[in-house]
Amino acid sequence: MFEQRLKVQLELKNKIIVALGGEALKFETVRDEYRGYYSKLKPYIKELFSLVQDGLKAGKNFLLEQAMGTFLDTDWGTYPFVTASTTIPSAASAGLGIPPRYITNVVGVTKAYTTRVGGGPLPTEILDTSSAVYEQFGEVAATTGRIRRVGWLDLEIVKTAAELSGVTELCLTKLDTLSGLENLQVCVGYKLDGVDVRYADVDAYGLDKVEKVYKTVPGWKEDLSKARSFEDLPANAQSYVKMIEDTSGVPVKWIGVGPERNATIRR
Numbered sequence: 001m002f003e004q005r006l007k008v009q010l011e012l013k014n015k016i017i018v019a020l021g022g023e024a025l026k027f028e029t030v031r032d033e034y035r036g037y038y039s040k041l042k043p044y045i046k047e048l049f050s051l052v053q054d055g056l057k058a059g060k061n062f063l064l065e066q067a068m069g070t071f072l073d074t075d076w077g078t079y080p081f082v083t084a085s086t087t088i089p090s091a092a093s094a095g096l097g098i099p100p101r102y103i104t105n106v107v108g109v110t111k112a113y114t115t116r117v118g119g120g121p122l123p124t125e126i127l128d129t130s131s132a133v134y135e136q137f138g139e140v141a142a143t144t145g146r147i148r149r150v151g152w153l154d155l156e157i158v159k160t161a162a163e164l165s166g167v168t169e170l171c172l173t174k175l176d177t178l179s180g181l182e183n184l185q186v187c188v189g190y191k192l193d194g195v196d197v198r199y200a201d202v203d204a205y206g207l208d209k210v211e212k213v214y215k216t217v218p219g220w221k222e223d224l225s226k227a228r229s230f231e232d233l234p235a236n237a238q239s240y241v242k243m244i245e246d247t248s249g250v251p252v253k254w255i256g257v258g259p260e261r262n263a264t265i266r267r
Contacts, residue, residue: 003027003031006027006031007027010025010027010030013025048096048097049096049097052096052097052098053097056098056102062098064092064096064098066087066088066089066091067085067087068083068085068087069087069161070087070088070160070161070164070165071157071161072087073085073086073087073088074086074087076088076164078120078121078204078207079203079204080204081118081119081120081121081204082120088164088165089103089106089165089166103166105168105169106165106166106167106168106169107167107168107169107170107171107253107254108161108162108165108167108169108170108171108250109170109171109173110158110161110170110171110172110173110244111153111172111173111174111177112153112172112173112174112175112177112178112240113137113150113151113152113153113174113177113178114150114151114152114153114154114157115137115139115148115149115150115151116148116149116151117141117144117146117148117149118146120204121204121205121207121208122149122151123151123154123156123157123187123190123207123208123210123212124151124152124153124154124185124187124212125149125150125151126150126151126152133181134150136177136180136181137150137151137177138150152184152185152186152187152214153184153186153187153244154187155186155187155188155189155243155244155247155248156187156188156189156190156198156199157199158170158244158247158248159247159248159249160198160199160200162248162249162250163249167248167250168250169250169251169252169253169254170244170245170248170250170251170252170253170254171252171253171254171255171256172241172244172252172254172255172256173256174256175224175233175237175240175241175255175256175257176223176224176225176256176257176258176263178219178220178237178240179219179220179221179222179223179224180219180221181219182218182219183216183217183218183219184216184217184218184219184240185214185215185216186214186215186216186217186243187212187213187214187215188213188214188215188247189212189213190202190207190210190211190212190213191210191211191213192206192209192210192211197210217236217239217240217243218236218239219236220234220235220236220237221234222234222237224237224257224258225257225258225263227257227265228262228265229265230255230265230267232265233255233257233265241255251267252267253266253267254266254267255267
């Protein structure tokens with residue numbers, strides 16, 4: 001019965017594949033190929049709950065990496081412009097069965113500016129695609145190849161994410177990308193109909209309507225790629241980092257100043 005349902009699904013997919021100029025797939029060929037993969041992987045597949053629980057009881061440490069950003073979370077993100085999973089640290093409990101009391105350290109990762117892939121609100125978005133700042137911030141998503149939308153650093157988003165996820169330290173990436181700009185715009189809050197609002201006070205469509213409260217801070221000309229300590233950074237770059245700490249209430253313990261593995265400052 002199960003194989004019959006799969007055959008029906010494949011027949012539907014084959015119509016699309018053929019319509020686009022591809023060659024129809026044969027069910028038996030695909031089935032046998034992937035059964036071969038399964039037989040190779042089977043010895044390494046195990047239910048994680050017992051493994052995790054035994055490790056916790058033995059006092060072992062677990063390093064977990066979450067995928068995608070806070071505001072793509074199915075519950076707390078900019079719905080409906082979200083993914084279909086939990087993208088915040090509570091996924092450790094929901095996905096792995098780790099009780100919340102065992103989560104002792106949460107490292108939040110944020111860029112020195114704000115980006116988004118695909119649709120959805122990006123309050124600080126730089127819409128002038130011919131501007132020098134847009135060109136400087138421009139990115140292409142590594143996995144999908146899609147061009148990321150870019151904007152000035154949104155501290156309201158950083159602060160909200162830190163509060164929501166219980167972030168204990170921040171990793172600030174791509175600080176070097178800001179080098180060469182005389183002044184930097186930073187969003188320090190939102191207003192809606194003249195009233196101060198937080199990110200969580202409005203829905204995804206309301207975020208398109210908020211008035212951004214910007215603060216202008218001085219930039220720096222220096223190349224940061226060789227910096228290996230916080231003191232190596234120019235004074236204005238240090239002030240930029242401290243501003244993020246003061247607003248989020250979380251210490252910035254890691255600073256990325258280049259793409260190389262060793263281009264990370266540990267404070």
